[in-house]
Amino acid sequence: MGNSCYMNSALQCLSNIPQLTSYFLLQNSNSTLSTNTNSQVVSAYVSLMSKIWSRDHQPFEPTELKQIIINLAPQFFGPTQQDTHEFMIYLLHALHDDLKTKTLNGTDISFISDLFQGKIETTVQCLTCENCNSTITEFLFITLPLEQQERYFVIEYISAEEENKTLCISTQASGLISDLINEFIKTYNNIFSPKISEANIQPQDLHNKTYETKSQLSDIQGHKIRLKKVPRSPQIYDAEGPVLTRRIGPLTLKDCIKEYLTLETLDEHGQNYHCQACAMITNSTMKINLNTLPDILILQLKRFYFDSNLQQKKNDTFVDCPISSLDLRNYVATDVEQKYNLIAVSNHTGTIQSGHYTTNALNSIDKCWYQFDDESVTKIDEKSVITKEAYLLIYARQNGTLV
Numbered sequence: 001m002g003n004s005c006y007m008n009s010a011l012q013c014l015s016n017i018p019q020l021t022s023y024f025l026l027q028n029s030n031s032t033l034s035t036n037t038n039s040q041v042v043s044a045y046v047s048l049m050s051k052i053w054s055r056d057h058q059p060f061e062p063t064e065l066k067q068i069i070i071n072l073a074p075q076f077f078g079p080t081q082q083d084t085h086e087f088m089i090y091l092l093h094a095l096h097d098d099l100k101t102k103t104l105n106g107t108d109i110s111f112i113s114d115l116f117q118g119k120i121e122t123t124v125q126c127l128t129c130e131n132c133n134s135t136i137t138e139f140l141f142i143t144l145p146l147e148q149q150e151r152y153f154v155i156e157y158i159s160a161e162e163e164n165k166t167l168c169i170s171t172q173a174s175g176l177i178s179d180l181i182n183e184f185i186k187t188y189n190n191i192f193s194p195k196i197s198e199a200n201i202q203p204q205d206l207h208n209k210t211y212e213t214k215s216q217l218s219d220i221q222g223h224k225i226r227l228k229k230v231p232r233s234p235q236i237y238d239a240e241g242p243v244l245t246r247r248i249g250p251l252t253l254k255d256c257i258k259e260y261l262t263l264e265t266l267d268e269h270g271q272n273y274h275c276q277a278c279a280m281i282t283n284s285t286m287k288i289n290l291n292t293l294p295d296i297l298i299l300q301l302k303r304f305y306f307d308s309n310l311q312q313k314k315n316d317t318f319v320d321c322p323i324s325s326l327d328l329r330n331y332v333a334t335d336v337e338q339k340y341n342l343i344a345v346s347n348h349t350g351t352i353q354s355g356h357y358t359t360n361a362l363n364s365i366d367k368c369w370y371q372f373d374d375e376s377v378t379k380i381d382e383k384s385v386i387t388k389e390a391y392l393l394i395y396a397r398q399n400g401t402l403v
């Protein structure tokens with residue numbers, strides 16, 4: 001069947017999700033599936049899981065499931081390099097379709113959606129009339145950017161003598177307001193006499209409402225902010241002064257999550273928003289919020305992208321991802337604890353043209369990490385679980401309700 005490491009990697013990831021595997025093994029022992037559904041994907045998946053977890057450690061090819069998927073979705077057939085993520089999501093959708101039942105309000109639910117589905121809220125705000133438009137969508141995975149977006153601001157600086165100067169600055173979009181102030185001072189201090197310092201600057205919106213320097217730049221809608229020189233004020237700054245969040249050291253998973261959730265302006269990259277209230281295309285901002293997170297959270301690192309010449313490129317940046325206790329409480333609209341442990345990683349090695357997929361997964365029985373490279377399995381150290389090859393991350397909620 002040629003190069004199918006992308007399928008093996010996805011299947012090894014899914015196979016090491018304890019709830020998912022127990023669910024299908026239980027289906028097998030009840031043998032209810034063949035009578036209740038005519039689902040070939042589910043029955044092939046069930047027999048694959050029974051084979052993998054049969055304690056018969058002979059390597060084998062998951063031929064039956066692969067053949068069924070290839071018949072249903074011929075795009076997964078052929079010698080070209082395929083994407084393990086696309087295959088995993090295709091398989092989850094296929095399993096969901098075969099298992100789904102309708103709720104009273106007409107929503108399709110299944111064990112798959114119970115386990116993997118979360119909700120995000122996307123809010124677009126028109127900068128002309130300030131109307132907001134929010135939509136809630138369900139997701140089975142989140143794609144996290146590895147590039148830190150820059151954001152452009154027009155700053156109206158008001159000196160102690162109430163003189164105005166309008167200046168432009170661009171800074172990391174996912175930073176704090178204090179980062180913007182520091183960037184402003186670093187860039188423009190040579191034009192001011194006397195020099196300005198961050199402790200004397202009060203950030204305000206254009207209606208004179210004061211911003212906290214420790215709040216996120218995402219709190220600023222639009223491009224304009226006013227910086228006012230004021231006498232040093234202990235109410236605004238604590239003893240250490242504003243905290244710089246500019247990154248030192250490797251990119252972390254939380255940096256990527258912050259970047260994903262940061263406010264994006266929709267006029268710069270040709271994304272147009274048609275505002276219904278203004279009845280025209282206007283400048284706008286877009287912000288994503290996480291509403292609910294699933295028990296099994298699939299995160300895709302955006303390693304593959306198209307450059308300006310429409311050439312597909314791979315980003316090899318190392319992303320520091322926690323193995324245990326990834327705490328997402330601050331990013332979700334809830335007070336409930338949101339802690340996750342890593343249970344599997346799909347790695348992409350090599351280039352786009354000649355790449356290879358492997359899987360690092362935690363065995364839920366002996367609690368050791370293993371690397372699956374097609375038919376070979378090697379025990380690995382926890383320290384080598386995350387490399388610059390990490391592409392798909394599978395996190396399981398601590399104390400997940402379904403465990």
Ligand SMILES: [Zn+2]
Pocket residue numbers: 126127128129130131275276277278279282
């Ligand atoms: Zn509008």
